[in-house]
Amino acid sequence: MDSTRARQLYVSNDPKDLPRSDFAAQQRDKQRTDSIYAARFAGVAEFKKVTYKSSADGMEIPAYLFAPLTKRGAKGHAAMVWVHGGVHGDWGANMFPFVKEAVERGYVIITPDYRGSTGHGEAHHMAIDYGGAEVDDVLSALDYLKTLPYVDMERVGMMGWSHGGFITILNATKPSTPIKAGAAMVPVTNLIFRLSLKGPSYQRNYAAEPTIRGLPFEKVDEYVKRSPLYHIENLNIPLLVHVSTNDLDVNYVEDQQIVWKLRALKPDLAETKIYVDPPGWGASVGHAFNRRVDPVTLQRDDTPEQIDSWNRTWTFFEWHLRPYEDRSRALAVPRTRP
Numbered sequence: 001m002d003s004t005r006a007r008q009l010y011v012s013n014d015p016k017d018l019p020r021s022d023f024a025a026q027q028r029d030k031q032r033t034d035s036i037y038a039a040r041f042a043g044v045a046e047f048k049k050v051t052y053k054s055s056a057d058g059m060e061i062p063a064y065l066f067a068p069l070t071k072r073g074a075k076g077h078a079a080m081v082w083v084h085g086g087v088h089g090d091w092g093a094n095m096f097p098f099v100k101e102a103v104e105r106g107y108v109i110i111t112p113d114y115r116g117s118t119g120h121g122e123a124h125h126m127a128i129d130y131g132g133a134e135v136d137d138v139l140s141a142l143d144y145l146k147t148l149p150y151v152d153m154e155r156v157g158m159m160g161w162s163h164g165g166f167i168t169i170l171n172a173t174k175p176s177t178p179i180k181a182g183a184a185m186v187p188v189t190n191l192i193f194r195l196s197l198k199g200p201s202y203q204r205n206y207a208a209e210p211t212i213r214g215l216p217f218e219k220v221d222e223y224v225k226r227s228p229l230y231h232i233e234n235l236n237i238p239l240l241v242h243v244s245t246n247d248l249d250v251n252y253v254e255d256q257q258i259v260w261k262l263r264a265l266k267p268d269l270a271e272t273k274i275y276v277d278p279p280g281w282g283a284s285v286g287h288a289f290n291r292r293v294d295p296v297t298l299q300r301d302d303t304p305e306q307i308d309s310w311n312r313t314w315t316f317f318e319w320h321l322r323p324y325e326d327r328s329r330a331l332a333v334p335r336t337r338p
Contacts, residue, residue: 008200009200010200011200011203011204011207011208011215012204012207012208013207013208013212013213013214013215013218014208014213015208017204017208018126018128018204018205018208018209019205020126021088021118021125023121023122023125026090026118026119026125027119027120027121029118029119030090030119030120032093033090033091033092033093033119034049036096036298037064037093040096040100041066041100043069044069044100045066045067045068045069045100045103046065046066046067046068046069047064048064048065049062049063049064049065050062050063050064050065050110050144051063052140052141053140053143054114054115054133054136054137054140055136055139055140055143056132056133056136056137056140057133059115059127059133059137061112061113061114061115061140061141062112062113062117062120062124063091063110063111063112063113063141063144064091064109064110064111065108065109065110065144066099066102066103066108066110066111067103067108067109068103068104068106068108071150072150072326072328072329073150073326073328074150074328075149075150075151075152075153075327075328076150076152076326076328076329077106077107077108077150077151077152077323078108078151078152078155078156078157078317078321078322078323079108079109079110079145079148079151079152079155079156079157080102080107080108080109080110080156080157080158080159080317081109081110081111081112081138081139081141081142081156081157081158081159081179082095082099082109082110082111082158082160082164083111083112083114083138083158083159083160083164083165083167083168084111084117084160084161084164085160085161085162085163085164085165086118086162087116087128087130087163087205088116088117088118088125089117089118089163090113090117090118090119090120091111091117093298094291094293094295094298095293096298097293097298097299097300098291098310099111101310101314105314105318105323105324106323106324107317107321107323108145108148108150108151110141110144110145112137112138112141114134114138114167115127115128115129115133115134115137116128116129116130116134128205128209129209129210129211130163130205130206130209130212130226131166131167131170131191131226131227132209132226133211134167135167135170135171138167138171139171139174139177139178142156142178142179150328152327153178154180155180155321155322155323155327156178156179156180156321157179157181157182157183157317157320157321158171158172158179158181158182158183159182159183159184159185159313160183160184160185160187161185161186161291162185162186162187162188162249162287164184164185164187165183165184165185165186165187165188165241166184166187166188166189166228168182168183168184168187169182169184169187169189169228169231169239169258170228172184172235172237172239173228173231173232173234173235174234177236177237179237180237180238180320180321181237181238181239181316181317181320181321182237182238182239182240183239183241183242183313183316183317184228184239184240184241184242185241185242185291185309186242186243186244186247186249186250186255186286186289187228187241187250187255187258188250188254189227189228189229189254189255189258190227190228190229190230190254190257190258191216191223191226191227192216192224192227193254193257194250194254195215195216195223196216197251197253197254203215228258229257229258229261232258232261232262232266233265235262235265235266235269235270236269237269238269238270238271238316238320239262239266239269239270239271240270240271240272240312240313240316241255241258241259241262241270241271241272241273242272242273242275242290242312242313243256243259243272243273243274243275244274244275244276244278244280244286244287244289244305245274245275245276245277245286246277246278246280246286247280247285247287247289248283248284248285248286248287249284249287250287256274259272259274271312271316273309273312275289275305275308275309278290278303278305278306279292279303279305281301289303289305289306290305290306290309290310291306292306
C-alpha cells in the first residue's frame, strides 16, 4: 500500500497518540469568555464560576452558574443543566442571549465544562471520555444544584447541543434518571455509524481514549453502550429533539435514525421536529441553525426557523418544569384543618 495512503488510514488505539492542542491559548480564550459573561450580566443576573465533584471519580468539574438576581424562597426556581457541544469544546460567549432569556424566565442555569472541555488546562482536556465518565460529570451538576435552597430539584431539566445533545439523551435514558425533561438539539446519536461516516481523521479522537482503545468493529459493545440510539427503549421522561436536513456536522442521515426511532417507540414522550434546510451559520451550515448569534453584539440573529425552534423549546420546558411557578409561596401557606 502507498505509504501516504497508509498514514491517512491509520488510527492508533494508544492514548499517547490522542490529538493535542494549544492549551495556553485555550485558557486565554476561556478567560475572555469569563470576562464577557461577568460584564454582560453585571446588574442583570447572578453569574459565577463554580466547581463540583463528578460522581464518576471525584474529578473537579468547572461550570458557570446563572440565576436571577432576586431569588424566590425555598424551592422557588426551576433549573436546567445546559450542555455544550464539541469533541473538545466549552461553554462559549455565543450562548449569552439564550442564557439571558432563560434567567429572565425564572430558571437557574448551570453549564458544566465536563472532562475533555477546553480552557482548563492539559489534564482536563486530555481526560476526555466520550460517552463515558463525561455523562456522569454532567449529571453530577445536580449535586451542586441541591446546595442551592432556592432550586426545586423536582423541576430540573437538561438541554444540549450536538455532543451536548448526545450527553443529554444518555442521561435522559438512564434508569431512574433524576432529570424531569430533556432537549437535544442536532444531537450525535450513533457512534458506530458516525465514526464510519466521518473516517480516520475523526476516529482518532475516540479510538485512542484510555477507556475505549479501539474502533467500533473492535469494541462493538463499548460503542453501543455510548450511543444514545441504542438506549431509546429506556426513555421514560419527556424528550424534545430538533434536527436539520442540511447539517454538515451531525449529518441528517445520522439524526434521522433517532427521530424515527423516537416516533416509533416513544410517541407519547418524544416531541421531534425536522427543519428542512434552515439558514445556518459557519462551515457546518444547519448544525447551528438555532444558535445564530451576532459575534459582536451577542444578540440573536434570528431566522423563522430559529424563532420557531426556541418557541417550541421554551413551551416544552414551561409545560414540564413550570418555571413561572413560585413554589416557595405554596410551601409557606399554613395548612388549616378541614
